Amino acid sequence: MRKRKSSWLQEIAVHGFLFIMAAIMILPFLWMISTSFKTPAEIFVLPPRWIPKEPALENYRELFASINFGRPFMNTVIVASSITFLSLLISSMAGYAFAKFRFKGRDKLFFLILATLMVPGQMTMIPVFLLLRQLGLLNTYAGLILPGVASAFNIFFMRQFIMTIPNELIEAAKMDGARESFIFFRIILPLSKPALTTIAIFTFTGSWNSFLWPLIIAQDERMYTLPVAVSVLAGQYGENLGIQMAGSCVVITPILVFFLFAQRYFIKGIALTGLKG
Amino acid sequence: MKRGSLILFLIFALITFSFAERTLQIWAMGEEAKNLNVMAEKFMKENPGVKVEIQAIPWSAAYDKILTGIAGMQLPDLAQMGTTWMAPFGSMGVFEELSSYMRDSFISKDIFFEGSWQTVELNGGIYGIPWYVDVRVMFYRTDVLKEVGYDHAPQTWEELYDAAKKLAARGENMYGVSLLYTGVFGNEFMPFAWQAGGRIFDEKGNVRVTDPEFVEAIEYYARFFWEELAPMGGGNLFQDFASGAVPIFFSGPWMVNMIDQQTPEIKGKWSVALMPKKKTRTSFVGGSNWVIFNTSRNKDLAWKFIEFMTRPENQLEWYEIVGSLPAVKSVWEYPELANDPIMKVFGEQLKDAKSPPNIPQWEEIANAISRRVEEVIYKKKTPQKAAEALKKDIEKIVK
Amino acid sequence: MKTNWIWILTFVGPALILLMVFLIIPIFASFYLSFTDFNVFAMTDWSRAKLVGLRNFIELFKDELFWKALMNTFYCLVVAMPVTVVLSLTCAVLLNREQTRFKSFFRTSFFLPFITNTVAIAVVWSWILNPSYGLLNWFLSLFGIKGPNWLGDPRWAMPSVIMLVVWKAVGYNAILFLAGLQNMPDFLYEAAELDGATSWQKFWYITLPMLRPTMVFVTTMMIIGYLQLFEEPYMLTQGGPLNSTLSIVLYLYRQGFKFFKLGYASSIAVVLFLMISALTLLRLKLAERE
Numbered sequence: 001m002r003k004r005k006s007s008w009l010q011e012i013a014v015h016g017f018l019f020i021m022a023a024i025m026i027l028p029f030l031w032m033i034s035t036s037f038k039t040p041a042e043i044f045v046l047p048p049r050w051i052p053k054e055p056a057l058e059n060y061r062e063l064f065a066s067i068n069f070g071r072p073f074m075n076t077v078i079v080a081s082s083i084t085f086l087s088l089l090i091s092s093m094a095g096y097a098f099a100k101f102r103f104k105g106r107d108k109l110f111f112l113i114l115a116t117l118m119v120p121g122q123m124t125m126i127p128v129f130l131l132l133r134q135l136g137l138l139n140t141y142a143g144l145i146l147p148g149v150a151s152a153f154n155i156f157f158m159r160q161f162i163m164t165i166p167n168e169l170i171e172a173a174k175m176d177g178a179r180e181s182f183i184f185f186r187i188i189l190p191l192s193k194p195a196l197t198t199i200a201i202f203t204f205t206g207s208w209n210s211f212l213w214p215l216i217i218a219q220d221e222r223m224y225t226l227p228v229a230v231s232v233l234a235g236q237y238g239e240n241l242g243i244q245m246a247g248s249c250v251v252i253t254p255i256l257v258f259f260l261f262a263q264r265y266f267i268k269g270i271a272l273t274g275l276k277g
Numbered sequence: 278m279k280r281g282s283l284i285l286f287l288i289f290a291l292i293t294f295s296f297a298e299r300t301l302q303i304w305a306m307g308e309e310a311k312n313l314n315v316m317a318e319k320f321m322k323e324n325p326g327v328k329v330e331i332q333a334i335p336w337s338a339a340y341d342k343i344l345t346g347i348a349g350m351q352l353p354d355l356a357q358m359g360t361t362w363m364a365p366f367g368s369m370g371v372f373e374e375l376s377s378y379m380r381d382s383f384i385s386k387d388i389f390f391e392g393s394w395q396t397v398e399l400n401g402g403i404y405g406i407p408w409y410v411d412v413r414v415m416f417y418r419t420d421v422l423k424e425v426g427y428d429h430a431p432q433t434w435e436e437l438y439d440a441a442k443k444l445a446a447r448g449e450n451m452y453g454v455s456l457l458y459t460g461v462f463g464n465e466f467m468p469f470a471w472q473a474g475g476r477i478f479d480e481k482g483n484v485r486v487t488d489p490e491f492v493e494a495i496e497y498y499a500r501f502f503w504e505e506l507a508p509m510g511g512g513n514l515f516q517d518f519a520s521g522a523v524p525i526f527f528s529g530p531w532m533v534n535m536i537d538q539q540t541p542e543i544k545g546k547w548s549v550a551l552m553p554k555k556k557t558r559t560s561f562v563g564g565s566n567w568v569i570f571n572t573s574r575n576k577d578l579a580w581k582f583i584e585f586m587t588r589p590e591n592q593l594e595w596y597e598i599v600g601s602l603p604a605v606k607s608v609w610e611y612p613e614l615a616n617d618p619i620m621k622v623f624g625e626q627l628k629d630a631k632s633p634p635n636i637p638q639w640e641e642i643a644n645a646i647s648r649r650v651e652e653v654i655y656k657k658k659t660p661q662k663a664a665e666a667l668k669k670d671i672e673k674i675v676k
Numbered sequence: 677m678k679t680n681w682i683w684i685l686t687f688v689g690p691a692l693i694l695l696m697v698f699l700i701i702p703i704f705a706s707f708y709l710s711f712t713d714f715n716v717f718a719m720t721d722w723s724r725a726k727l728v729g730l731r732n733f734i735e736l737f738k739d740e741l742f743w744k745a746l747m748n749t750f751y752c753l754v755v756a757m758p759v760t761v762v763l764s765l766t767c768a769v770l771l772n773r774e775q776t777r778f779k780s781f782f783r784t785s786f787f788l789p790f791i792t793n794t795v796a797i798a799v800v801w802s803w804i805l806n807p808s809y810g811l812l813n814w815f816l817s818l819f820g821i822k823g824p825n826w827l828g829d830p831r832w833a834m835p836s837v838i839m840l841v842v843w844k845a846v847g848y849n850a851i852l853f854l855a856g857l858q859n860m861p862d863f864l865y866e867a868a869e870l871d872g873a874t875s876w877q878k879f880w881y882i883t884l885p886m887l888r889p890t891m892v893f894v895t896t897m898m899i900i901g902y903l904q905l906f907e908e909p910y911m912l913t914q915g916g917p918l919n920s921t922l923s924i925v926l927y928l929y930r931q932g933f934k935f936f937k938l939g940y941a942s943s944i945a946v947v948l949f950l951m952i953s954a955l956t957l958l959r960l961k962l963a964e965r966e
Contacts (some may be wrong), residue, residue, distance in 0.1 A: 039502065039538075040535070040538035040539045041538060041539055041540065041541050043539065066311055079518065123340065125345060126344070126345060126348045126349075127346045129349050131347065133349045133351060133375050138349075138351060159668060190598060211335075212338050215334070215335065215338050215341075215342055216341065216342055216345045216664075217331075217559065218332065220332055221332055221333065228335065231335035231337060231338070232307060232310065232311065232333040232334070232335045233307070234307060234335060234336060234337065235309065240308075
């Protein structure tokens, strides 16, 4: 929001608020990192020490010794990026149709899609598993990817976003004789960059961290993803908290890198070049 | 020449075929799975031509993995099965009945602890073989108890109560024992009911939770909270044990290593003891069993592996690798266990330990017990009223 | 203007097929179970589940724990939704100002709750809420307030759960709002500034109306998500003490996957579904009227 100079007081208040919010958000994350460098003896020491007295690397050492990271890492990259790419494409197509096409039964169909979000995931676990077995997709990448691609959440979000794109833009292109595919790829997608970036981050993060489904689909350890491989090390009674935390640090580091990279696309302006001309 | 090489090839192919590797697939959980490789290698050395494939399943999702596996009949040959999971998964009809295998085997009922064997018997059949056991005992701080005049662990209900009172009287935020009061704590509560002589069902299947013994156990358990002898939702078990604020708790063998690791500063100042006595000193026994799935095509091999894991020397080796308690009684006579003062207590406790009724509804009953006992703890119901409500709950569950 | 059917199929088809296979059909399958007595014995052979008509629903109606779970869940929705909207919208608007510094630092921090491992979250929150050693009660004691026994007191357990719910949702929704804000054309604000509008006026008369599609999305998703409250009570309290944090989905999970009464669990899912879809429809109808 463009504005003339604002007062010092206002800036302090704004930044103060944001810093407090940020601190609350970061806290558990820092605790996770700090715990990953602690020996079991130090984890539950109270008051908690944020910086371990003697930072221990043994959690990471044990982690890297007992897990062969190559294969699970590659599996996770393949699965998460395929899901993200396919889901973005399919959801923005559907989102565009639901936002701008006019056809009979559109709203009912849209609500049907939305309705899939209203049933707890546990209820579909067994039927979907049986279905994938029937389709011969157990223990395959397709089985890991396909159920994650169809996302009502993404479709809904894209629809809401595309609704804000002025109709005049589309009408004008149609007057020039553009086909729907041209409008979608050349007008809608470029204008939706902030939305696409957002759901790309969410989808990628979600599928990267997803744990239960990959485990159920995998019929041997070769198909394990990173979170599954790492969580195997956790004991039945939650002992070895340090290793668990080290494991999650290893799992989420790539996401953080991905996020910092994707942030650049958040920069305002890119998306609006089409509007201003 | 050509023909000669063809024949040679055929012979070669025949040989490889007859020695073709057979693969035994095993599901095991968490760290057990990671360490099971050692035993699997040994087994493969003994049985050339056999390949053991272990799929490690995280504890946190094992339940769902097994459930979907059963629903879709996508199962390994052999799996590790928590004792409280035997009944629900067993009722789904996928475990192999093992009586016929036991006929020509050294494996028999008597080589295991009685409480542990209870967990493999289901509807009159035998659906698993015990692998290792967990049993709850009393953990206590020797030095702190001495302060209040106890140079030994509380032996009876009366002593436990008395000690807890004296310990709590030490000051503010000081307590006697740690007990669970929320969540599902059926397994924590049941030993007290058993010690008092209470039971959930009698031989005819009638619900007996309104018997005076059972009601007495509810009251005894709740009294620790009423009189603030047990903390409610405070602190941290290890921290409070180390500081002495809560010097008594009940738990299983996994705690021995955890205390050593997490609170090394109290080394030598704590010990374990048998459960307190009312009529008996009964404790709760859990652990893991082996089960063979009836979808397996390698049942003979799977049984061979179970026999291998049951052999006393291998039970001992497993104890030395991960520290879980051997299910085979004779192993406890080896010096490694017999000369260890802490293990001796566990061994002794195992002789008086029970498992909950092996029925698929147990989880639901455990929930109901927790709910009703909780209501007593929070003084929403009297022990008698809670027991009556519990009776109705259980009758509805098993109906 | 009507769109050609071929285009409609091309654009909606792929999504619809995938949703059909992986969600809509399985959901219908599970709804079917709500009219059966599907239990542990039917798991390997579905034909053993008998049709029982509306029996599950009648029993559910009489189930006092279900009513308790229903009340708890709505309690969470009614408190958590407005708090989340206000906090996340504030964060997003502040982050979207030109003068705000350290933007990428803030954005990254808001993203963290979302990627941090749930075990870590559970452990750190039970430590924060610990009555004797916890951060929160230590903080309160600075002001001379003796904090309650958060997770152990039936009156405070649900507010504690809600705290975690809001904490997880704020950053996430702020990022969604941010995407909506970034799509707003500058010229509206420029025009408003020429007319001498204050920042508050600009927010109220430009930002909020322009943000309406995102707002509809965010609030709808909250209705859907909060009514399916599960993970937080599952991790922190398992529904206790005295079932004060038992949510509908937690109860469903218990019945279906701990007690294997999938028929009964399905009837809970159906009732939950009907409630959520009624509220969602209401929300979308309101949005249309605005």
